[in-house]
Amino acid sequence: MTSAPNLRLINVRQPNGDMVHLSIENGLISAITPAAQASSTPTHTQSIDAAGRLLFPGFVDAHAHIDKSLLGLPWYHNEVGPSLTDKIDNERRYRVEQGIDSYTQSSHVARRMINAGTTHVRTFVDIDTEIGLSGFDGVMRMRDEMRDELTVQVVAFPQSGMLARPGTVALMEAALRNGAHVVGGLDPSTIDRDPKGHLDTIFDMAARYNVDVDVHLHEPAELGALSVELIAERTAALGWQGRVVISHAFCLGGVDDSYTGKLIELLLKNDIAIMSHGPSGSRAAPPVKRLHQAGVRLCAGNDGIRDTWGPLNMPDMLLRAFLIAYRNNFRRDDELEIALHMCSYGGAHVIGAQNYGLAVGSPADLVIVNGQNHLEAMIERPPRWLVLKGGKIVQSAK
């Protein structure tokens, strides 16, 4: 990483309301002093007066699909059918027909993410026997080019099925050998029709390549709960506690309260994290507040951003926090805090961002916006006044 110049941010408001000055050296926060305290900026250090604006740690999008976004392209007229396989088949067909380029699209979305204050993203990249590793290669190229501006973690993801589509496992292994950070799974019962086989294969890859696991689980109610149980068993057997995420996990809101309680116990025992992004629609979704209060680790992401699946998601984690709050009917301050946490510290923990936060020694991955209050900022969603990555200014609307 190229070294960013030293910098001083004066008069920024921390999430607790305190006004402080922040010193940044070698890309890290080197000092935090109360704004009331007189202090001088060393010569040769650039100083920026934030005039009381709000300071956030860089946002963490822990679940995106940036290889297949259509953002920046002409409006996609969506006439897709209602089922999950309608959407998967429609996408695979469209992508080939239109020659959607993973590198171009993921670069575009990454830029929009950075502009919105995202400093870390975990992205799922489709791997299948039609496109092979072309999507993966495009995202890895973007990742290398943008490494000073955005930390990108790549999941090898069998969107079109894995066991049901022979040849996919070999491609996923190739991606893992070539730098994918995480192995992804998908609806073991409803897509591959073989929950044991699917999850055994995923966890086997996790062990052999020493990577974390992140499983998309749309399966509802008791069917999804079976997958949660099978994932927990394999997490325990492999000693993979703290290294497994279940994404979406609609089933946690779709079984009765006591069964949800049992599943929560399994998640806690095996330190399995849940990704929930405040899904669209009315279907059951994880009870975020209950999970948080029980101590389950939570994260969030923008999922598919303006793609053939649907047009509604945008690459903005303040909007995502708002949607989590909206979908969970959050009204109280302490509830809104949960949504913000999922989009920052929660996600940082899940993807393993080291020393993440607003402490001395943390990387200077920072967002500054107008506003009187951090919670209000997720509702007003002002333009990002300043975004820093490793102390480097990567977005400025000053």
Added chain:
Amino acid sequence: MTSAPNLRLINVRQPNGDMVHLSIENGLISAITPAAQASSTPTHTQSIDAAGRLLFPGFVDAHAHIDKSLLGLPWYHNEVGPSLTDKIDNERRYRVEQGIDSYTQSSHVARRMINAGTTHVRTFVDIDTEIGLSGFDGVMRMRDEMRDELTVQVVAFPQSGMLARPGTVALMEAALRNGAHVVGGLDPSTIDRDPKGHLDTIFDMAARYNVDVDVHLHEPAELGALSVELIAERTAALGWQGRVVISHAFCLGGVDDSYTGKLIELLLKNDIAIMSHGPSGSRAAPPVKRLHQAGVRLCAGNDGIRDTWGPLNMPDMLLRAFLIAYRNNFRRDDELEIALHMCSYGGAHVIGAQNYGLAVGSPADLVIVNGQNHLEAMIERPPRWLVLKGGKIVQSAK
């Protein structure tokens, strides 16, 4: 209304994609010509080149509570309890303690609405035995002052209960005598504990003051369905078809499919409209697409905007259309159109806006924004480039 100068808008893109020029005379759209066609602007007429920007009819917020918004005040630290009565009691107490002024707050929210392109609003004003008509008087004063910029329709609304709080009916009648346009009801079984008595009283006022009816109905499942049936009976008995709205109507999504079908038949037979704003949370909500396809008239609104009930709603009908789409899991273009329709033509029909729309002879209540596509605009939500009310420029970000 003061007369706005004549105006010509050139190169605006209609919702069907056509580029046109629009002539505005005496506050009305006087001509629409294809942009390809050569034409000249008469001398002494101001001309604005929209350069292909998107044209919408003014947005209609058919369900707001602007008298009690806290928008513009310091952040309200919300620690309210979970029940409906918690929220009602907390609000009544807070409003008195803090001296929240209806005129000031409603003026502030109205200005924000106008800036976001809303040209018509139906607002529910709390009337109770503590604050009497002070909230109502403040909104009516705002309404008179802003009549050139925003059409405001006022509902006399017994937020804290009506029969359960003796004296409320007399206050509501005073409001109706003093210019309230609509009589409002609220959860006949769960608040007043007397569905027959509540609705008889509401419809009796409607008949005596010759006003429309708009009933808040949060009651779930079969309990709410009872209220729908009772409302339909009274609509038929009074010949009030086309003059009744049921707002929220969560029960339409909370009973089984065949029962929903029967309720839809009742709504159609009595031409009762439904207001649904894509509610927060996961509870059952009206199946908007099914209702629309069945021919039930639909409208939407921003409901309580940043008040003691919750902080999430903002006075922006493009955001509202997005939230309706999100809550209903809309993905296809034809689905997104329903959400936009509810926030424009649907609401205009419900509140009785005459000649509303983008036709010759319509009032020049118009919104122009940047963008390539009208559906995309509800997702990108650009600043409103130009807003006109009766041909007068009321917001400009040019």
